[in-house]
Amino acid sequence: MSHSSRPVKAVPPGPGRGDARRERWREHREARRAEFVAAAVRAIGKHGADVGMDEIAAEAGVSKPVLYRHFSDKSDLYVAVGEWGTELLMQRLRPLFHQGGSPNQRIRRLLDAYLGTIEQYPELYRFVVQRTFADRPVRSDPVSAEKTVIANSLSRILGEYLRALGLDSGGVEPWSHGLVGMVQASGDWWLERQSMSRGDLTDYLAQIIWYAIDGVLRSAGLVIDPDEPLEIGDEGLRVISVPDDAEEDADDA
Known part of the structure; x- marks a missing residue:
């Protein structure tokens, strides 16, 4: 009796085996x-x-x-180190955007966290910002990415409060990028000069930032105490509306 032979097909490994190896x-x-x-x-x-x-x-x-x-080269490592530094900074800043308190408390917390980070890692900050080693363009710029992330977070917060006040929020994006750029430039100067304490620089910057916000509010006839808690809730914001003549009477007193 003859037996017919049939070709035996090779069974490939399961689809998940090679994928699991590549994933590991x-x-x-x-x-x-x-x-x-x-x-x-x-x-x-x-x-x-x-x-x-x-x-x-x-x-x-x-x-x-x-x-x-x-x-592949030092530029590639630079990008990876820059991304590490950006993530470290954002881990410290991100929770602060959502903490309550007065405007001054919120501003000062963010400034102190930023300045505290570059003070803790001054050489890392210089390594990322200066990029004097780069012999070719890098594939991405972690400094610009960091500024954009911070500015976008700030834009969302400012926009939320301006809209809650019934004010135009169309300018919050360039405004936020300008504030972030000012703080970074001030931090650059401070790291090199060290001619004042971190607390003093925080005070000066907080004052400048609040005056900018206060100017926008006052132009709309609104005055907010920067040392009073400011929260968005079901009842809106705690805001004091001051007529022009009341401001003049207060100045004359």
């Missing part, structure tokens, strides 16, 4: 990159903003060729 490899590479970024941050703190790749590799406990398996 991707997670491993991401974890290694994160370790090297942390080492770069430590090396920057030890050696300054002009740190070299040799020093970063030594801090990571690997050879420079191993480091280059995860970062």
